[in-house]
Structures are given as structure tokens and as C-alpha cells.
Amino acid sequence: MYGNDRDALAYQSWSYSPEDRRHQVTVALTPDFHGDPDDAVDAFLNKALCG
Known part of the structure; x- marks a missing residue:
């Protein structure tokens, strides 16, 4: 997989x-x-990209 993660205010x-x-998959969330x-997002990305 190629990509990145970003944090901003x-x-x-x-x-x-x-x-x-x-x-391709992109996930964005507000940290509220x-x-x-990270664990939930990693599991989602794995399922979305790898099945």
C-alpha cells in the first residue's frame, strides 16, 4: 500500500x-x-483495501 496519514488541528x-x-480509500475524522x-482506522483500511 502507498499512502500517508496526516494530523492537523x-x-x-x-x-x-x-x-x-x-x-483508493480516504478516511478523515475530527478528534472529538x-x-x-488508530486501531479502528487500521482495521477499516485493511478491510477496505485487502478484503
Whole structure:
């Protein structure tokens, strides 16, 4: 997978695509939550890109 994650004031985003670029996924959220969302986002990205 190719992509990156970004943090800025008031939001976080993740955008990834496989090498063949046949599909892409981007997740953006505002950090108005309790705890770290990284595990949930990683699981979502894995399911979206790898099935």
C-alpha cells in the first residue's frame, strides 16, 4: 500500500491506494472522541483495501 496519514488541528486523515491504483480509500475524522482511533482506522483500511 502507498499512502500517508496526516494530523492537523481539529482533524486527522488517512489516504491509501495499492500499487495498481485500482481503488483508493480516504478516511478523515475530527478528534472529538475518547481514546486513540488508530486501531479502528487500521482495521477499516485493511478491510477496505485487502478484503
